[in-house]
Amino acid sequence: MSRIVGRYALLLLVLVxxxxxxxxxxSTSLKGVTEDIYSTPPQLFPLHPTPGNxxxxxxxxxxWSFALNSLIVASANVLGNCLGASMAGYALARxxxxxxxxxxxxxxxxxxxxFEAIMVALFLVMRSLHLSNTLAAVVLxxxxxxxxxxxxxxxxxALPSAVEEAAVIDGANAWQRFTRIALPSxxxxxxxxxxxxxxxxxxxxxxxxxxxxxxxxYTLTIGLSYLQGTFVNxxxxxxxxxxxxxxxxVLLFVAAQKHFFRGVGEGAVKx
Amino acid sequence: MVIGFSLFPFxxxxxxxxxxxxxxxxxxFTGADNFVRxxxxxxxxxxxxxxxxxxxxxxxxxxxxPLLLAMLVERKLPGITFFRTAFFTPVIASIVVxxxxxxxxxDTRGLVNDVLAALGVLKTPIPFLTDRWLLLVxxxxxxxxxxxxxxxxxxxxxxxxxxxxxxxxxxVDGAGWWRRLLSVTLPALRPTMVLVAVLATVAAFRVFxxxxxxxxxxxxxxxxxxxxxxxxxxxxxxxxxxxxYSSALSLVLFVLTLGLLLATNRLNRREDL
Numbered sequence: 001m002s003r004i005v006g007r008y009a010l011l012l013l014v015l016v017x018x019x020x021x022x023x024x025x026x027s028t029s030l031k032g033v034t035e036d037i038y039s040t041p042p043q044l045f046p047l048h049p050t051p052g053n054x055x056x057x058x059x060x061x062x063x064w065s066f067a068l069n070s071l072i073v074a075s076a077n078v079l080g081n082c083l084g085a086s087m088a089g090y091a092l093a094r095x096x097x098x099x100x101x102x103x104x105x106x107x108x109x110x111x112x113x114x115f116e117a118i119m120v121a122l123f124l125v126m127r128s129l130h131l132s133n134t135l136a137a138v139v140l141x142x143x144x145x146x147x148x149x150x151x152x153x154x155x156x157x158a159l160p161s162a163v164e165e166a167a168v169i170d171g172a173n174a175w176q177r178f179t180r181i182a183l184p185s186x187x188x189x190x191x192x193x194x195x196x197x198x199x200x201x202x203x204x205x206x207x208x209x210x211x212x213x214x215x216x217x218y219t220l221t222i223g224l225s226y227l228q229g230t231f232v233n234x235x236x237x238x239x240x241x242x243x244x245x246x247x248x249x250v251l252l253f254v255a256a257q258k259h260f261f262r263g264v265g266e267g268a269v270k271x
Numbered sequence: 272m273v274i275g276f277s278l279f280p281f282x283x284x285x286x287x288x289x290x291x292x293x294x295x296x297x298x299x300f301t302g303a304d305n306f307v308r309x310x311x312x313x314x315x316x317x318x319x320x321x322x323x324x325x326x327x328x329x330x331x332x333x334x335x336x337p338l339l340l341a342m343l344v345e346r347k348l349p350g351i352t353f354f355r356t357a358f359f360t361p362v363i364a365s366i367v368v369x370x371x372x373x374x375x376x377x378d379t380r381g382l383v384n385d386v387l388a389a390l391g392v393l394k395t396p397i398p399f400l401t402d403r404w405l406l407l408v409x410x411x412x413x414x415x416x417x418x419x420x421x422x423x424x425x426x427x428x429x430x431x432x433x434x435x436x437x438x439x440x441x442x443v444d445g446a447g448w449w450r451r452l453l454s455v456t457l458p459a460l461r462p463t464m465v466l467v468a469v470l471a472t473v474a475a476f477r478v479f480x481x482x483x484x485x486x487x488x489x490x491x492x493x494x495x496x497x498x499x500x501x502x503x504x505x506x507x508x509x510x511x512x513x514x515x516y517s518s519a520l521s522l523v524l525f526v527l528t529l530g531l532l533l534a535t536n537r538l539n540r541r542e543d544l
Contacts, residue, residue, distance in 0.1 A: 010343055011354050018358050018419065024382055025372045042385045112532075113281050116477050116500045117525040120507040120517050121280035121287065203365035205480050206500075210508055221367040225484065228371055235375050242368045249363045257356060 022246070029053050029239035037235055053240040057227070063241055065216070066223035070202055070245075073138050073219055077201035078194050080143035085193055086186070088144065089152025090178050094164070104153075110146045116206070123210055137211045138219065142201060148193045155189035156182055195256045199249060220245045284525075287518035305519035315520070317495065318502040319527075321407065321482075325498065326475045326531075328411040329418075333471040334464055336415065337422035342456075344423070345430050355427075359420040366417065370484030373413045374400065377485075400485060403495040410481040410496075418474075422467050429463035430456075469535045473528055479504070499524055 030049040031037050057063050091097070092104055122141055123132065131137040159182060167177050183190070205221045212218060218226065227241050309315045344355050361369060376382050377399035384396040399409045433456055441451045457464075479500040482490065488505075490497030497505070503524065507517025 004348070007343070007346070007348065014340065014343070015354065015357055018361055018416070021372045021376055022360060022364070024376065028375065038380045038385075042382055042389070112529065114473070114477055114525060114528050116479065116503065117521040117528070118280040118284055120503065120512075120514060120521060121283040123508070124283065124514065125280055199363055203363075203367075205365065205367050206504070210504065221365050224367050224371060228374070228484075235378075238371055238375065242371050246364045246368045249365075250360065253359070253363050254356070 025239045025242055028235055029243050031236055053236045057237045057240045060237060061223060061227050066218050066220045070220040073135055074198045074202045076139045077142055078197045081145055081148045081197040082190055082194050084144035085148035086152045088149045090156050090182055092153045093156035107146045107149055119210055126211055132211055133213050138208050151189060155186040159185050284518045284521050287515055305516050318497045318499045322476050322499040325478050326472055329414050329475040330468055330471045332415045333418050333422055334468050337419050338426050340423045341426035341430055361417045362420040366480040369417050374485060377409055403492050406486045406491045406496050410485050413481050429460055433459040472531050476528055
């Protein structure tokens with residue numbers, strides 16, 4: 001019995017360490033202008049909770065348009081990865097074509113090159129395509145992630161091929177087999193790819209920082225670091241901004257959580 | 272797609288590394304000049320040193336702490352799913368969000384200093400965000416905090432594969448919790464620990480955002496906290512961007528990362544003998 005209590009005590013301690021900072025930020029964001037946020041000992045809960053800072057942060061910087069930019073980028077990324085990576089993954093797993101092994105090797109090799117090592121050259125590619133400082137440039141490099149292609153390939157390889165062979169005999173072409181049989185069977189992995197893509201592009205910082213220079217095009221992450229530079233004296237505003245950035249992800253994660261842990265196993269373990 | 276946005280830029284990086292290309296202005300082949308310049312550039316050595324220190328500071332806690340955490344949430348107790356999900360929150364939050372939260376927490380007037388002062392531990396606040404070394408330590412703390420949940424999930428999957436009968440047999444033989452951890456769990460988890468170590472090492476060497484957000488874009492007092500990726504970004508972007516030199520730095524980053532990968536891989540194999 002006491003061991004169970006000890007276990008829960010430890011769990012609660014870790015909970016305070018991992019989630020506490022978010023709650024403290026939430027609390028700060030709800031404290032009104034008249035409330036002292038530097039009080040010692042710290043005031044854990046706002047005395048007079050007010051949503052005023054969320055309105056004020058929108059006056060200070062166009063935070064909702066930053067959020068819209070992030071949403072556009074993240075949605076495009078999800079679309080590109082779900083369609084592109086699953087098609088490429090299916091081709092690598094099931095279709096026979098000349099150079100399939102070479103193609104697989106290319107995908108694997110590109111996983112070895114750290115993004116940070118090619119970002120400057122990537123910026124040049126975008127500039128020569130006249131895309132620098134556009135949202136398209138933010139989306140393109142991650143639109144079909146090599147890792148996602150490999151995840152989908154492994155998921156398709158793990159499916160029993162007998163069903164598809166039967167479909168071939170029934171006269172189904174590759175596209176039909178892909179859309180009717182393979183894709184529905186691997187939907188757990190598709191959900192994982194979708195969630196990961198959304199999360200990754202919503203959270204990405206370094207690449208948009210390099211490729212975007214016009215504040216009107218800023219995504220939320222760049223906008224937030226800019227916000228900190230401008231209004232470092234009002235932590236309430238910064239806190240409200242971070243809450244706006246983190247809330248959609250927490251909701252998405254809680255909603256997709258079931259598929260998430262199952263799908264990770266589906267794709268990764270049977271590699 | 273992969274060729275256009277991964278292989279071509281990589282090859283271009285290799286070519287540019289041997290030129291004096293700039294954002295404005297031409298490019299001439301200059302041989303190994305960039306690399307000669309690098310050796311004499313104190314900023315380069317500071318950056319490599321900081322990135323290497325980061326690996327040393329971050330990897331051991333990221334191998335050990337998430338394992339303990341995974342063992343803590345492995346047992347199916349009521350409410351355990353809630354705890355698992357909650358522990359994952361720092362992973363899904365953007366590094367910018369995390370950076371801003373910790374900038375506020377570690378401020379001289381922030382919560383951490385406040386709590387320590389209220390407990391009577393400190394007389395004067397700790398300058399987490401202004402001291403050259405404390406800044407690096409703070410950034411490491413943030414990295415570890417954000418990585419805990421991610422590696423916990425990896426360990427959790429692996430813990431499920433540890434054979435139960437081994438544990439039971441050991442228990443029958445009178446082995447305590449500690450003994451079973453050392454003789455049953457750890458040997459079974461060794462491949463996973465190596466995987467985590469490799470992932471954490473490669474990620475730590477490429478650190479950018481944590482230091483950028485806590486120390487500012489100049490990289491702390493006098494740029495003393497600049498990491499290698501920060502240096503690449505500083506040198507290579509903006510109107511005065513020196514593409515050649517920053518490509519040379521990128522190439523060094525690539526080689527060192529690959530070297531770290533191969534080294535950990537080798538270490539792993541040697542232990543297998």
